[in-house]
Amino acid sequence: MESVKIFSEGGHEFVWLGSGDLEAEKGVPSNQYAIIDGGEALLLDPGGYHSFERVFANTTQLVEPKQIRGAFLSHQDPDVVASIVSWLEVQPNMKVYLSALWERFLPHFALPVVPDLVALPDEGATVALPTGARLRMLPAHGLHSPGSFQVYDERARVLFSGDLGAALVPPGEWSLFVADFDKHVPYMDGFHRRFLASTKALRALLKRVEGLPIDYVCPQHGSIFRGDDVKRFFDWLGTLEVGFDYRSWGDP
Numbered sequence: 001m002e003s004v005k006i007f008s009e010g011g012h013e014f015v016w017l018g019s020g021d022l023e024a025e026k027g028v029p030s031n032q033y034a035i036i037d038g039g040e041a042l043l044l045d046p047g048g049y050h051s052f053e054r055v056f057a058n059t060t061q062l063v064e065p066k067q068i069r070g071a072f073l074s075h076q077d078p079d080v081v082a083s084i085v086s087w088l089e090v091q092p093n094m095k096v097y098l099s100a101l102w103e104r105f106l107p108h109f110a111l112p113v114v115p116d117l118v119a120l121p122d123e124g125a126t127v128a129l130p131t132g133a134r135l136r137m138l139p140a141h142g143l144h145s146p147g148s149f150q151v152y153d154e155r156a157r158v159l160f161s162g163d164l165g166a167a168l169v170p171p172g173e174w175s176l177f178v179a180d181f182d183k184h185v186p187y188m189d190g191f192h193r194r195f196l197a198s199t200k201a202l203r204a205l206l207k208r209v210e211g212l213p214i215d216y217v218c219p220q221h222g223s224i225f226r227g228d229d230v231k232r233f234f235d236w237l238g239t240l241e242v243g244f245d246y247r248s249w250g251d252p
């Protein structure tokens with residue numbers, strides 16, 4: 001599927017970067033997004049090695065390669081980070097945003113040096129874009145990584161939620177936007193209970209986003225929540241017990 005602009009106004013865009021052939025791209029089906037502002041692109045969770053070709057082609061339909069100025073990595077997982085080696089070959093001076101906790105693990109992806117690595121402190125950061133739009137890199141620790149961040153795009157009113165909201169949707173049933181929330185819940189349930197660290201971490205995130213005007217929640221896997229489904233999604237998270245608060249995995 002081609003890219004889809006989720007928001008586009010006044011030189012600021014939030015774009016879903018399409019999908020490819022599931023067989024060819026291997027691994028867990030993942031979403032990649034770009035925020036385009038003033039003609040510059042920031043990638044959100046650029047993805048695994050096998051999806052690079054498609055994500056690069058779709059991004060460069062929107063901006064010239066030299067205008068790809070940064071990549072935000074919500075956490076350390078390979079489905080988020082592995083393509084960064086290829087991106088840095090194209091654009092060696094791009095900024096790479098990642099939790100300070102994971103900075104020393106990047107070399108294990110066979111990266112030489114990242115000249116412009118922004119190691120995010122636990123409390124997060126605010127980034128100003130060329131048009132004056134602002135991004136808030138919000139702490140989401142424990143959801144699921146000990147050093148996780150989400151991005152709230154104030155202008156587009158979009159929350160990029162990383163693995164929160166991730167769904168494993170059977171291939172024939174996937175749609176870009178959630179079509180039927182109740183039907184979507186079982187596709188999210190198992191991942192959230194097993195991978196999220198604790199209910200306390202989840203409640204902290206809900207408190208953090210409470211009151212933010214959010215029109216879309218865009219996760220790294222599955223479908224996008226919009227309109228009333230945004231509230232339904234947060235309400236559903238509020239009912240969950242997760243991680244070791246849910247059960248002790250592996251105990252007899």
Ligand SMILES: [Fe+2]
Nearest residue numbers: 075077144163
């Ligand atoms: Fe992950």
Ligand SMILES: [Fe+2]
Nearest residue numbers: 077079163220
């Ligand atoms: Fe993921």
